Amino acid sequence: MRFHSTRGNPESITASEAINRGLAPDGGLYIPEAWPAFQPEDFDGLNTVAEVANRLIAPFFAGDPLENDLAEICQQALNFPIPTRWLESDRLAMLELFHGPTAAFKDVGARFLAACMQRLQGDAAKPLNILVATSGDTGGAVAAAFDGVPGIRVVVLYPKGLVSPRQEHQLCCWGENIVSLRVAGRFDDCQALVKQAFNDGALREQFRLSSANSISIGRLLPQMSYYAHSSLQYWRETGKRLNYIIPTGNVGNSLACIWARKLGLPIGEIRLATNANRTIPDYLQSGEWQPRESVATLASAMDVGAPSNMERLFHLHPQVDSLRQAIAVQSVSDEEIRQEIQRVWQRWQEMICPHTATAFKVWEDLPDDLRQLPWNLVATAHAAKFDSIVEPLLGRQVPLPAALADILERPARRHDIAPTLEALVPFLA
Numbered sequence: 001m002r003f004h005s006t007r008g009n010p011e012s013i014t015a016s017e018a019i020n021r022g023l024a025p026d027g028g029l030y031i032p033e034a035w036p037a038f039q040p041e042d043f044d045g046l047n048t049v050a051e052v053a054n055r056l057i058a059p060f061f062a063g064d065p066l067e068n069d070l071a072e073i074c075q076q077a078l079n080f081p082i083p084t085r086w087l088e089s090d091r092l093a094m095l096e097l098f099h100g101p102t103a104a105f106k107d108v109g110a111r112f113l114a115a116c117m118q119r120l121q122g123d124a125a126k127p128l129n130i131l132v133a134t135s136g137d138t139g140g141a142v143a144a145a146f147d148g149v150p151g152i153r154v155v156v157l158y159p160k161g162l163v164s165p166r167q168e169h170q171l172c173c174w175g176e177n178i179v180s181l182r183v184a185g186r187f188d189d190c191q192a193l194v195k196q197a198f199n200d201g202a203l204r205e206q207f208r209l210s211s212a213n214s215i216s217i218g219r220l221l222p223q224m225s226y227y228a229h230s231s232l233q234y235w236r237e238t239g240k241r242l243n244y245i246i247p248t249g250n251v252g253n254s255l256a257c258i259w260a261r262k263l264g265l266p267i268g269e270i271r272l273a274t275n276a277n278r279t280i281p282d283y284l285q286s287g288e289w290q291p292r293e294s295v296a297t298l299a300s301a302m303d304v305g306a307p308s309n310m311e312r313l314f315h316l317h318p319q320v321d322s323l324r325q326a327i328a329v330q331s332v333s334d335e336e337i338r339q340e341i342q343r344v345w346q347r348w349q350e351m352i353c354p355h356t357a358t359a360f361k362v363w364e365d366l367p368d369d370l371r372q373l374p375w376n377l378v379a380t381a382h383a384a385k386f387d388s389i390v391e392p393l394l395g396r397q398v399p400l401p402a403a404l405a406d407i408l409e410r411p412a413r414r415h416d417i418a419p420t421l422e423a424l425v426p427f428l429a
C-alpha cells in the first residue's frame with residue numbers, strides 16, 4: 001500500500017515514509033491510495049483491540065519496512081482497555097477512550113506513533129525533533145508516549161491561558177527529551193508556527209523536524225481500531241450496526257470512524273459534535289468552506305477554527321452534498337455543555353468531561369426515529385482532567401484515576417515564547 005498527498009503531488013510513498021514526514025512536501029496530508037474492503041467475518045476470533053488493530057492496519061503496512069513489526073507495535077501501543085459501557089441497554093452506550101496513561105483518546109494514536117517512530121527514527125547522535133501544536137490533550141499524550149525514548153525529542157507548543165491547569169501540568173512534567181513551550185497566542189497560532197517551521201526546507205533538514213499531531217497518518221490509522229473493535233463486538237452480539245456521536249475539533253477522531261466505515265466495518269450513522277466553533281456545521285449548511293479564528297470554549301481541546309483534517313474529508317467527499325449524506329454535524333454551546341454535565345450526572349450518575357458532554361447533547365437532540373437506534377457516544381477524556389469545570393457544576397469531587405494522580409506528582413517546567421519562528425528555533429537541537 002502506498003500513500004499520496006491530498007494536494008495532488010503524484011509521488012507515492014510507504015506508510016513508514018508518510019509517518020516519518022508527517023506533512024507532505026506540497027503542504028498536503030497523506031491519504032492511502034486504495035481502500036481495502038473488509039467483511040466483519042474477517043475479524044472472527046480476534047477479540048482484543050490490539051488484535052483487531054493488527055488485522056485492520058495490516059493492508060496499510062503491506063510492503064512496508066515495519067510490516068513484520070506491526071503485531072508487536074499494536075500490542076505495545078494498545079495495551080489498555082477501551083470498553084463500550086451501556087447506560088441504557090441497546091440504546092445508549094459510552095465508548096470510553098480515557099483509560100490510557102494521560103486519560104484521553106489521544107493516547108491511542110500517540111502511543112502507536114511512538115512505537116513506529118522509535119523503530120524508524122530513533123538516533124541518539126542526531127535526534128529527531130517532533131513538533132506538536134496542541135490545544136490541550138495532544139501534547140500531553142505525545143509527550144507521555146515519547147517520554148524517555150532515546151534519539152527522539154518532542155517540542156510541545158500550547159496556547160497560553162487556554163488549557164486547563166491539569167492539562168498544562170501534563171504538558172510540562174516530562175523528562176529531558178520533552179520541551180514544553182507556552183505560546184502567547186491561540187491554538188491556531190501554534191499550528192501555524194509548526195506549519196511555518198515545516199515549510200522552511202533548510203530548518204526541516206537541519207533539525208530533522210517531524211510531526212505527531214492529528215495530521216499524522218500514524219495517529220489516524222490506529223484510531224480506527226476502537227471503532228472497529230466496538231462495532232464488531234455489537235455486530236457479533238446483535239447483527240446490527242452501531243452508530244456513533246463523536247466530539248470533534250481537528251477531525252482526527254471522527255475521520256478515523258468515517259474511514260473505518262468505508263473499510264467495511266459495521267458502523268451506521270456518524271454524527272459529529274462541535275463546540276461553539278462552527279466552521280464545519282456552517283460549511284454543511286451553506287456549502288462555503290470558511291476557516292476562521294477559533295473561539296475559546298469549555299471543551300477547549302476542540303477549539304479549532306480551521307480543522308486541518310477536513311482536507312482529507314474533502315478528498316473523500318469533494319461535493320458538499322456527498323458529505324451531507326456521510327455525516328451530520330451539530331454545534332453545542334458552553335451553556336448546553338454545562339447543562340449536559342449536570343443532566344448526565346442526575347440521570348446516570350456518570351461524570352463526563354466537557355468534550356464528551358457535546359456528544360450527549362447531540363444524542364439528546366436526535367429526532368425520534370434516530371433515537372431508536374443504538375448509539376455509542378465517544379467519551380474522549382476523563383472528567384478528572386477538567387475538574388475545575390466539572391466539580392463546581394456537580395458540587396462534588398471527581399475521583400482521580402491512578403494514571404493522572406501519578407502525573408500530577410511530577411514537577412513541571414516550561415518556557416514562554418512569542419508565536420514566531422525566531423522564538424522557536426533556539427529550542428530545537
Ligand SMILES: *Cc1c(COP(=O)(O)O)cnc(C)c1O
Binds near residue numbers: 104138250252381
Ligand atoms: C483532541 C480532543 C478532541 C477533538 O478530537 P479531534 O480529533 O481533534 O477532532 C475531543 N476531545 C478531547 C478530550 C480531545 O483531547
